[in-house]
Amino acid sequence: MPSFSDASSLILWQAATSATPLVLAGYGELVAQRAGVINVGIEGVMLMGAICAFAAATLTGSAAAGLLAAAAVGLLIAALFAAVTTWCRADQVVTGTAINLLAAGASATLYTMLRDHPAATNGEAPFFDRITIPLVDGIPLIGHALANQYALSYVVAFAGLLLWYLLRRTRLGLVITALGDAPDAADAAGIRVRWWRTACVLFAGLCAGLAGSFLSIMALHGFTINMTDGRGFLVLALVIFGRWSLPGLVLGTLLFGILDGVQTTLASMPGATTHFPPSLFAMLPYAATLIALAMLTRSSAGPVHMGRPWPAE
Amino acid sequence: MKQLLTQLALVLVSIAAAIVLIMLGLYACGYPAHRILTLWAGGAIATRFDIAVSLKIACPLMLTGLAAGIAFRCGVINIGAEGQSLIGALAAAAFATAVAPSLPSSVAIPLALLAAILAGAAWAAIAALLDRYRGVPVVLSTILLNFIALQCVKIMLEGPTGPLKDPLTGVPQSRLLPAAYHLPLLPPATGMSSLHIGIFVALAAALIAWLIQSRTTFGFELRVTGLNPTAARLAGIPVAARQLSVMLLSGGLAGLAGAIQLLGITHILGISQPGIGYAGIAVALLGRLHPAGIILAALFFGMLDNGATNVEISRYGLPHDTADIVKGIIVLCILVGAAYISRHGIIAKER
């Protein structure tokens, strides 16, 4: 039995890893929702990001190509989503669901086609590895978690600070708030609502695509059918749970990551699976999220115009 | 009449666009698209056997399509049909294998279906009540409940603790359902003996849905609630109760779909996700939220899936999931087209 501090350290380390794609995708979804667009298709974008990163890395032999591919496909799908919802003004939730459907089919198809491709069967595909920061590693409890993550995780952390600054202290933040709370006022102020919303959606697609790549060419080293397994929907829940604020999102995601880590540790303890069904542990995080959402007070702090097409006409 | 023609045109154009796009994609990947298209169509409707299989696949989709359709028409975004159908199947499986395995068919099947309907409705009720009393958006709770439903099924089926698990195999699945619980097939004289009577259940459900929707005060109230809940309330319609009713109906239909899938096709409950819930949303949109349209749309999707299997086992080996791509494209085309129509219509009238 590992000691408590070892177990905690391990859980934190695990939490930081599993939180990374969620937080990254969360940045994009947060910005999009604050600008008034709810993207239910984030799951599909992450999935496509994962498969495209994997495919590009396998076919070209370069993990960096995988990152680029994931970013590109994220932007592409986001552009499609923006065209349909912001410009043609179709319903956002249904469009997002259609994108999920499309992505499920496309990713599985691509994966099957890839398996038969000659390049794929030659040995391993290139992946990114974790990096280690020597000094930080020594710090008790959190050191291991802080010092041994993927490069992308550190980028995500710094990006979070940058994003927070932009949203809180610059005009960009004001514009995004206006887009979501009072698009008519934004329009009167000379802000081109649809173009800005499109930009926010593209940002969301970029984040989600990269988040997907984290799964396939970093953390999980490979692609499996349906590998996102609901993470995109979790991000949706976490954005709302964090009350559409960046610190709230990060905190909520970390908590979720810790819970997930606890769940995995419990499940791996000897005798766990003989007495408890393994899926019970898997269910805990989702059930906990649902209960947490239910316990939040009812005030709808969300952007007033989220989900509504503009101009309303 | 003009409305009907416009909607029909929208559907046909969307399907045509999707087919064209997929063919272009296939050509780009080096496949002979025209041959694949022939195989696809052939697999769907070439012989009566094929048609029967298409109908068989379409059957649960009709029900999940009706489930999504009734919800959307009333302004409730129920994306939880996936979970509700799983819970319905679970309830039917539990009833069939654990509760009353030795009932005669005439009693067993209706009871199992009833159990599924009630279970699906209850699962939907969770989301409805969370929305009503805790303000959790239905969009979010139904999605999370979909995952929880799958995990519930897994818990019931994973060894060694799963109560419904078949003790004789290592695979997480239930026992084979007793023969009495298998849906009877159509008589061989029809030439469609691979099709089970569940198709009549689905058609009956569609008929009932249509009657309620267009000819009853209840249906009128549902429609009004969906279009303008404030005005509905001030007209004396109990809005919250109606929205809850809609979720229950929707969940019940989805649960029924899961049970039909189990009793008619698979006969064993497993842990793979059939995907009929999400596909039902696409069916509802393609069917323009009208029960008759939904039946036809489900049939079309059934043909899509059937044909895709045919292509998969052919020498081209294209994975079955390409059918999902087609469905996704169709839905997107419909969304764009419908938005264009409604905007164009509005502009025309204001002048």
Place this chain on the structure above:
Amino acid sequence: MLQLSNITKRFGPLTALDAVSLRLDPASVHGLLGENGAGKSTLMNILFGLLRPDSGSITIHGQPVAIRSPRIAQSLGIGMVHQHFKLVPTLTVAENFSLSLHAPLRQIKARAAVWQSQLQWQLPLDTRIDRLSVGQQQRVEIIKALLATDCGTAFPGGGPPGGSPVPQRTLIFDEPTAVLTPQETAELFAAIGRLRDGGAAIIFISHKLAEVQKICDTVTILRRGRHIHSGPAGGITPAAMTQMMVGEAVESPTLNRSSNASLGTLFPSLPPALQLSNLSAGILKNASLTLHRGEILGIAGVDGNGQSDLIQAIIGGIPITSGQLSIAGIDATRAPIRWRIDRLAYVAEDRQTQAMILPLSIRDNLLLKEYRKEPFSTLGWLRFAAWRSHSSDLIRQFDVRCNSIADAAGQLSGGNQQKMVLARELHDAAKPLVIAANPTRGLDVGATAFVMRQLLAARARGAGVLLIHNDLDELLAISDRVLVLYSGTLTDSGTGIQPVAPPSKESIGHLMLGLPPDSPSAHGAA
């Protein structure tokens, strides 16, 4: 001096403006009058750069200008104070300024402070918009417009605005008094006066003819896209203005007060249509009133003082926390909505949200409250033949102009929509209680007169009419008595049921602000 010459604008087959000309002198207030659809908004949108004219020209001090966008309009000193405020409710006042003007917060606060002192206002710049009163929000809009037109007047460092030689500042005020109390209106007029004295040209769009007469120096009247008249405001009577706006003499319905008593005393044997005893609901506190059959009881007050809570408490939309409510003598405090709507007619203010289902057909809308009853349904089964005949009768009776009852209700014009609602609510003469909330909102003169006539007709046949209206003139024209609603409390304006001269508008105005009715007129800070 700003001159619009022969402006023409077409939208497809519709000619919105037909060679309209307008001349604006500096330091003047120019009223712009016209019905809905007369072209006022189109003309102002062209002036403000939101639309381009098909032909015609705009010149400033004789130089022709092309106003291609609001930004250019603002650089030419043209600013607009919108009727529906274009403010972001979750941002502060200063942040809203910063957003519109692309200026950093500190700089914008300094410039706003200068204007505040000029106008003698004290808006809290770091408060969120949704925490300000409507009157304060309008001031934010006004300062925003002033700051925007500052930009165009070449003061890069934010130097002293107003008073210095400025290339013509023009401000457009679009229906500014619709949401203000009489006192706030007076303060607004004072501010407009100061701006005019500072050299600005003001365009004042309003349908309140008395106000136009008071504040405007000159007035222009448009009708159906054509210019009808321009001239000094003092020389024309409101009746003449109405005639020019509508094209014919319109008799504005008023209550005939010379008749002996209000009809309320003619139905003494019938229980009162409505009685409230110490009713509390929402922000409404201890409200008491008695509405007799055959009278119109007006409730004056600025929106937001409890009007919607009062209405919703009577209709059943919100629960009653204490006190009692009775309709036609029967206790209705706990009655469900369905029971109430059988006994009362509700003419809603926000008809598109509360009274109508826009995508639904006219036929279905007309049956919205009666579909449950015979002959329209039997045991839950709908009987459409009865629907059709009933609807056809109603639209004929109430002159609702439409192509067919199968059309969507959203296709009707605003006036016809209100007629449809009136048809549905008022056709049943047996209903003892009528509740009308701002029933003439957004309607032109003809439709307004129709609504008022319907309310008077309901009164004449013995219904009790509760008229909650923010337009004091219309309220006073047809009410037997008036109560005032302020901050959730109902106060008597001092008149009883006897026919007396209508209560003074000023005393009601004071009550609307929570002041005693005979206060000296006060100018408050924001």
